[in-house]
Structures are given as C-alpha cells and as structure tokens.
Amino acid sequence: MTTHESITSLTDSGILTIRFDRPESKNTIGPPMVKHLCAQLDQADADDSIKAVVFTGSGDSFCAGADLSTGSLVKPADADMVRETHRDFGGVLALRIYSCTKPVIGAVNGVAAGLGATMLLPMDVRIASENARFGFVFSRRGIVPEACSTWFLPRIVGISRAMQWTMSGRILDSDEALNGGLLTSVHPADQLLDEAYRVAAELTSQSSPLSVSATRRQMWNGLTQSHPMEAHRVETELIRSLARKPDSKEGIKAFLEHRPAQFNSRPSKDLDEFAHFWTEPPFEL
DSSP states (O other): OEEETTEEEEEETTEEEEEEOOGGGTTOBOHHHHHHHHHHHHHHHHOTTOOEEEEEESTTEEEOOBOOTTSSSSOGGGHHHHHHHTSOHHHHHHHHHHTOSSOEEEEEOSEEETHHHHTTTTSSEEEEETTOEEEOOGGGGTSOOOTTHHHHHHHHHOHHHHHHHHHHOOEEEHHHHHHTTSOSEEEOGGGHHHHHHHHHHHHHTTSOHHHHHHHHHHHHHHTTOSSHHHHHHHHHHHHHHHTTSHHHHHHHHHHHTTSOOOOOOOHHHHTGGGGGGGOOOOOOO
C-alpha cells in the first residue's frame, strides 16, 4: 500500500484500488494530486500483474472536485504547474484515464461534484452507493464543464440530459444518475467495493489481457470515428494481428478442450505495435 498527496493506493488480486483519502476536505484535489494520479495510471499500464483499476473515496465523499478553499480554482503554490502546460488539469486527468490500457471502474461512495463527477466519464463502468450524489456544478461557479466532459457526457447520457444537468448545475441522486445512464448499478454502501471487485474480475479473469486492452482502446476510439468503415479498417488489422498471437491459439484450443484458457500476453509490451491506431492529437490553443 502506498500513500501520497492524500491518495491511498493498494494492489490486491490484480486490482489496483486508488482511494481519495482526505475526507476532512471532501476529498477535493488539485494539480499535484492529478499529476500523481497520472503517474499511478502510468505504473498500472506498465505492470502486467495489474488487471484493472478501481477508483473510490473515503468518508462521505468520492471527490467534491477542485479544492476551492483559497477562493480560486488553483492554489497559488500550484499556479506555475498549470501555467507550464496552459491546460485544464481536469482534462489532463480525464485524457489519462481515457488512454489507460486496463479497465477502469468508478466506485462512487458519496458526493462526486465538479471534477469528481467529470473524472468518472472516461471510466468504463461506474457504480455507486445509495448515498452517492452527483453535481456538474460548473455553471453555479461561473465557469463551464471541464475534463473533456462536453465530449464525454453527451455520448454517455445523451445531449438533452447533458444540457439539463450541466446548465442547471443541480445535484443528482443515485437513482437519477442510474436512470439517466451515468451509472450501471446502485448498491448499499457496505457492498459497493465488493461489487466493484466482482465487476473487475468479471471483465478480466477469463479474458486475454491483450484482447481486453485492445478492446478498451478501440471501443473508446470508435466514438471519434466519423464512419463505420474507419472502425472496420482498424478491427480488420487487429483481428489479423491478434489471430497470429499465442493468446488466440490458446483461446481456441481451450474452447475445443472445454477448459479455462491460460493467457500469457503482456499488454505493456504487446500493445505497442497497435499504438498508431490510437494516437493522441497535440494540445494547441
């Protein structure tokens, strides 16, 4: 277990749990914590023993967004870090979650507001406790949604609902978030993490690690493609290449022999040959 900048990280049974652990401040975060989170995801991608990542929080909050205790979005001590990149630090985090090669699950234990809500959007599965609350509160702070949420949120919940939630800035309970498509399920608080780990195991325990990573990258990337033919081209190349890999041969053999497959792929290295399919555009103002 490691602790840094009010974030606790623990790896167990192939699942990395990243916990926001500053309950006295509602688990608010700033640029240094975003930098640390991105580094954690870098390590997860490089470590083939990690199969999935779960985000959660301590206390009655998941993450109440940016730390506004100084009356500003950015503390004076962190201003130089933001000026260096000229970028919204929430967007930096969202894009890093988006590019992760492992399944990412949000286990929302309480309040998720501002960046605490928008960082959930590039996660693959979002579940919540009955106590969870969500707020895309930017219009009530005199700013606009960040963390690439104007791209993610309409794709997840539809444009009309995204407009209603962001322009009003009102707080949503877990039932509304579930019915609106933001969540896949809601659970009693004491069962939330067990469900997150069950989902993580379901996604990864019987699947080829390389197939999971390639599927995650291409599924998200498919949302950026303008015609199905673009997805068809990438999928054709992926299928041709993966069919020649040991995991494919093992998967077919295990199916024919009626036994669980024993996959040995290493996404940290094996995914490199496909990286050109998912290149990130440069940030330009």
